[in-house]
Amino acid sequence: MGEADLGGDPFDRDRSVWGDDPEEMDASAVVEELPSAYPKAERRWHERPAFVPFKAIGMFIEKSGKRIAVTAVGFLLLLIAVVIIPVPGPWSILLSIVALSILATEYVWAERLLRTARQKAEQAKNMVLRRNDDDEDDAAES
Numbered sequence: 001m002g003e004a005d006l007g008g009d010p011f012d013r014d015r016s017v018w019g020d021d022p023e024e025m026d027a028s029a030v031v032e033e034l035p036s037a038y039p040k041a042e043r044r045w046h047e048r049p050a051f052v053p054f055k056a057i058g059m060f061i062e063k064s065g066k067r068i069a070v071t072a073v074g075f076l077l078l079l080i081a082v083v084i085i086p087v088p089g090p091w092s093i094l095l096s097i098v099a100l101s102i103l104a105t106e107y108v109w110a111e112r113l114l115r116t117a118r119q120k121a122e123q124a125k126n127m128v129l130r131r132n133d134d135d136e137d138d139a140a141e142s
Contacts, residue, residue, distance in 0.1 A: 074103035
């Protein structure tokens with residue numbers, strides 16, 4: 001069955017070869033021309049639209065990573081301080097002051113709370129010392 005039998009149609013020639021792979025063409029010349037013909041077609045993998053949300057999250061973490069870490073550590077310590085309130089001793093108060101001082105490095109509200117906590121701690125210390133002085137005076141008078 002030759003070309004004359006098929007009527008000379010070039011497409012019929014391909015149909016006559018059953019089971020064979022089509023001819024392979026060398027595409028290297030086309031690939032080499034692509035960047036010069038279409039300069040925007042050559043994008044890096046991280047500039048693809050599917051990666052834009054991840055890129056935005058990465059930029060946010062890179063820009064404010066310290067603040068995120070300080071916030072996480074500070075709130076974790078505050079949470080632990082709240083959980084250990086029933087434990088006897090001043091551990092909860094000390095831990096909350098440490099947590100607030102960590103948070104105060106980044107937040108103004110934490111700095112205000114820390115200042116208030118220090119004032120209250122100073123007042124409590126003065127009250128305890130006054131009571132001790134009064135008790136000593138009472139013991140000396142008797």
